Amino acid sequence: MTVPSVLPPTLVGTGDLFQILRDGTPKTRSELAQLTSLARSTITARVDALLSSGLLEPVGEAASTGGRPPTRFALNRRDRVVLAVDLGASHASIAITDLSGRVLDERTIESDIADGPTVVLDRVAEIALGLLEAIGRAVADVAGTGIGVPGPVEHATGRPANPPIMPGWHDFDIPTHLGRRFPGPVLVDNDVNLMALGEYVTTFPSTGHLMLIKVATGIGAGIVTDGRLLRGALGSAGDLGHVQVASASPDVVCRCGNIGCLEAVAAGPAIAARLRDSGLDVDGSQGIVDAVAAGEIVALQAVREAGRDLGSVLATCVNLLNPSVIVIGGKLSEAGEYLLAGVREVVYQRSLPLATHDLQIVGTSAGSRGGILGASAMVIDAVLAPRAIDEYVARRIA
Amino acid sequence: MTVPSVLPPTLVGTGDLFQILRDGTPKTRSELAQLTSLARSTITARVDALLSSGLLEPVGEAASTGGRPPTRFALNRRDRVVLAVDLGASHASIAITDLSGRVLDERTIESDIADGPTVVLDRVAEIALGLLEAIGRAVADVAGTGIGVPGPVEHATGRPANPPIMPGWHDFDIPTHLGRRFPGPVLVDNDVNLMALGEYVTTFPSTGHLMLIKVATGIGAGIVTDGRLLRGALGSAGDLGHVQVASASPDVVCRCGNIGCLEAVAAGPAIAARLRDSGLDVDGSQGIVDAVAAGEIVALQAVREAGRDLGSVLATCVNLLNPSVIVIGGKLSEAGEYLLAGVREVVYQRSLPLATHDLQIVGTSAGSRGGILGASAMVIDAVLAPRAIDEYVARRIA
Numbered sequence: 001m002t003v004p005s006v007l008p009p010t011l012v013g014t015g016d017l018f019q020i021l022r023d024g025t026p027k028t029r030s031e032l033a034q035l036t037s038l039a040r041s042t043i044t045a046r047v048d049a050l051l052s053s054g055l056l057e058p059v060g061e062a063a064s065t066g067g068r069p070p071t072r073f074a075l076n077r078r079d080r081v082v083l084a085v086d087l088g089a090s091h092a093s094i095a096i097t098d099l100s101g102r103v104l105d106e107r108t109i110e111s112d113i114a115d116g117p118t119v120v121l122d123r124v125a126e127i128a129l130g131l132l133e134a135i136g137r138a139v140a141d142v143a144g145t146g147i148g149v150p151g152p153v154e155h156a157t158g159r160p161a162n163p164p165i166m167p168g169w170h171d172f173d174i175p176t177h178l179g180r181r182f183p184g185p186v187l188v189d190n191d192v193n194l195m196a197l198g199e200y201v202t203t204f205p206s207t208g209h210l211m212l213i214k215v216a217t218g219i220g221a222g223i224v225t226d227g228r229l230l231r232g233a234l235g236s237a238g239d240l241g242h243v244q245v246a247s248a249s250p251d252v253v254c255r256c257g258n259i260g261c262l263e264a265v266a267a268g269p270a271i272a273a274r275l276r277d278s279g280l281d282v283d284g285s286q287g288i289v290d291a292v293a294a295g296e297i298v299a300l301q302a303v304r305e306a307g308r309d310l311g312s313v314l315a316t317c318v319n320l321l322n323p324s325v326i327v328i329g330g331k332l333s334e335a336g337e338y339l340l341a342g343v344r345e346v347v348y349q350r351s352l353p354l355a356t357h358d359l360q361i362v363g364t365s366a367g368s369r370g371g372i373l374g375a376s377a378m379v380i381d382a383v384l385a386p387r388a389i390d391e392y393v394a395r396r397i398a
Numbered sequence: 399m400t401v402p403s404v405l406p407p408t409l410v411g412t413g414d415l416f417q418i419l420r421d422g423t424p425k426t427r428s429e430l431a432q433l434t435s436l437a438r439s440t441i442t443a444r445v446d447a448l449l450s451s452g453l454l455e456p457v458g459e460a461a462s463t464g465g466r467p468p469t470r471f472a473l474n475r476r477d478r479v480v481l482a483v484d485l486g487a488s489h490a491s492i493a494i495t496d497l498s499g500r501v502l503d504e505r506t507i508e509s510d511i512a513d514g515p516t517v518v519l520d521r522v523a524e525i526a527l528g529l530l531e532a533i534g535r536a537v538a539d540v541a542g543t544g545i546g547v548p549g550p551v552e553h554a555t556g557r558p559a560n561p562p563i564m565p566g567w568h569d570f571d572i573p574t575h576l577g578r579r580f581p582g583p584v585l586v587d588n589d590v591n592l593m594a595l596g597e598y599v600t601t602f603p604s605t606g607h608l609m610l611i612k613v614a615t616g617i618g619a620g621i622v623t624d625g626r627l628l629r630g631a632l633g634s635a636g637d638l639g640h641v642q643v644a645s646a647s648p649d650v651v652c653r654c655g656n657i658g659c660l661e662a663v664a665a666g667p668a669i670a671a672r673l674r675d676s677g678l679d680v681d682g683s684q685g686i687v688d689a690v691a692a693g694e695i696v697a698l699q700a701v702r703e704a705g706r707d708l709g710s711v712l713a714t715c716v717n718l719l720n721p722s723v724i725v726i727g728g729k730l731s732e733a734g735e736y737l738l739a740g741v742r743e744v745v746y747q748r749s750l751p752l753a754t755h756d757l758q759i760v761g762t763s764a765g766s767r768g769g770i771l772g773a774s775a776m777v778i779d780a781v782l783a784p785r786a787i788d789e790y791v792a793r794r795i796a
Contacts, residue, residue: 152752161752162752207631208631209630209631221718223718225623225628225630226626226628226629228624230623230624230628230719231624231720232607232623232719232720232721232753233605233606233607233720233721233722233756234720234722234752234753234755234756235720236717236720236750236752236753237718237719237720238718239717239718239720239750239752239753240717240718242717242750243713243714243717243718244644244710244713244714244748245644246642246643246644246646246658248644256750258747258748260644312642313714315641315642316641316642316711316714317718319634319637319638319640319641320619320621320635320636320637320638320641320715320718320719321628321630321635321718322629322630322631322632322633322634322635322637323630323631324631324632349656350642350656352634352637352640352654354550354559354560354632354634354637355630355632355634355637357632358631358632
């Protein structure tokens with residue numbers, strides 16, 4: 001149990017009060033007083049401080065009960081911007097969002113993660129500067145930077161930890177490197193974690209318990225429990241690719257050396273190899289998606305079977321974590337209902353009735369944008385937290 | 399993302415300050431001022447309020463730097479007591495602890511959960527009153543009650559949810575029933591969750607990520623992540639008993655109707671049945687433990703094999719949750735190293751190197767007391783939280 005630190009008494013309360021206004025729903029001073037049982041004079045002082053800092057703005061008037069109608073206040077989403085980055089094996093997506101997570105501008109480029117951290121991050125920084133200029137915002141307006149990478153990360157320090165497909169990135173201090181070019185915190189996480197967070201905040205905000213599975217060249221999961229990302233002791237939680245599939249044939253040897261791993265039966269390369277064995281010339285996950293779109297029966301069957309294998313592992317996850325939503329994302333999810341159908345078939349058969357009572361299994365809504373939306377959400381959560389707000393207000397109105 | 403509510407300004411800070419003193423390490427006013435950057439006068443006012451309420455007490459003096467030596471203050475563990483209850487299928491353990499979780503008195507009785515909620519809870523209440531009297535404490539001294547039950551619970555309301563072995567308990571309002579007899583909050587959770595919490599706070603407090611597996615007539619898990627219990631959307635998280643074991647023979651049919659469930663191969667009844675097939679006359683988990691203690695080779699082999707089956711499911715849990723400690727508890731864990739050895743063998747073989755890097759797999763330290771220690775910890779965490787402290791202090795010094 002962590003001991004929360006204590007704020008200087010002169011600041012206590014402003015950041016707390018702000019939390020009520022974070023969702024963007026405008027409120028009057030009276031409504032704030034009612035919600036908090038703070039004295040009217042205290043509310044006025046804190047609202048004034050938030051207005052001076054720029055974080056709050058007046059938005060129209062409430063119905064009057066006689067006399068001058070009271071003003072409503074809400075989060076000024078444009079006060080600052082967030083830099084959100086999603087790095088993949090061969091691409092980089094860079095976006096600027098406002099403080100509500102709305103994308104103001106974005107760009108996706110081809111970028112090889114194997115170019116190493118300095119080259120890739122400097123490339124990303126240049127594009128971010130271009131985007132800021134295009135929308136007429138200054139570097140000083142950046143509240144913070146969120147960045148997703150395709151490998152395990154020690155979230156507390158923002159350093160990748162032995163990432164298998166990111167040569168040269170192990171233990172690289174991403175926050176210090178990017179922090180030289182942009183103000184505010186630089187937060188780093190695994191790309192699948194951020195996809196899960198993105199799906200959670202944009203599509204299922206009222207659901208505290210969600211899993212997102214990315215099915216592509218590899219298979220990984222991001223887990224949200226009680227509204228927070230579950231990262232585990234060393235940040236490797238959600239690593240589903242090498243879980244043993246009960247239904248797998250014992251002669252399936254994975255590249256990791258074990259037998260029957262989920263990736264060895266249900267990821268893109270395994271399905272593509274099976275299709276080639278059946279005489280269908282496909283290459284990679286895109287080839288599988290194309291073959292399904294073209295109605296090739298063997299491709300439909302293979303994708304559905306991969307869904308069943310994935311479902312067999314997800315049934316265990318459902319019993320273990322009791323999520324209310326499972327989102328299937330990644331390139332292979334573009335094969336449409338066939339993958340989902342296989343997953344549903346086995347999960348609903350193998351999981352406990354209580355655990356599947358309210359369970360939804362759905363395709364991704366955010367799609368390839370999930371990573372940047374999650375990166376933005378991670379930063380917003382940090383820079384709009386009570387203490388961060390207290391510090392920001394104190395600095396702005398000093 | 400939940401919006402924290404805001405405290406009345408006159409009270410802000412006392413409960414927060416108290417968090418620093420919760421661990422029982424005595425501190426002077428100067429040390430508190432240094433740790434919090436609160437003004438000395440504010441510290442004095444809040445320490446005085448906590449002293450008046452009885453929650454804080456002076457404990458000896460610090461080394462003087464000249465002049466009168468400063469006083470150190472610490473949590474007064476005896477200010478109030480906690481009522482901790484662990485209900486099993488056929489027993490009830492009732493304990494009174496102080497505010498640090500130390501057991502002051504306890505009693506375990508035979509009690510059939512099938513007697514129904516009114517009978518069982520009234521029985522528990524009578525014993526609790528006897529224990530309070532025996533240690534010379536009044537009912538009014540009870541800060542709160544924690545209770546573990548052998549089935550799924552909706553934690554927010556304290557009502558069991560379709561518990562399979564608790565006839566008559568479905569949807570029963572335990573907090574209201576016990577709240578008529580004891581002051582403070584009545585918190586209810588699944589017994590295995592509380593065993594996990596008990597092991598966490600008493601033996602692995604510096605570990606944020608722990609799993610406890612109870613292996614007895616059934617198999618279930620309690621999961622602590624980031625120092626909090628993971629309960630899932632409907633409170634059924636950790637339900638491992640009906641997860642499919644990859645290595646299980648396809649002709650093992652579970653009582654749930656599925657094949658290859660963990661309980662059907664590795665729980666007490668399954669092992670006992672196998673031993674009887676080998677000509678060893680054992681009955682239930684205790685019989686297995688006795689046969690292992692007697693050195694029966696087939697029993698050692700069967701328990702080790704059950705450990706391997708359990709390990710095959712736990713390997714998946716390790717990849718999914720990345721815990722740093724797995725604790726094996728429940729009756730069958732009394733079979734000693736044989737069960738643990740089987741678990742370790744498969745987990746270290748099947749899990750990813752990063753996930754097992756710092757992983758400990760150990761037997762339980764709290765043993766059968768884990769449930770009451772967890773029940774006490776759950777209550778202490780609630781009644782010593784900042785807002786609860788603010789309310790308590792306000793009431794006591796009014």
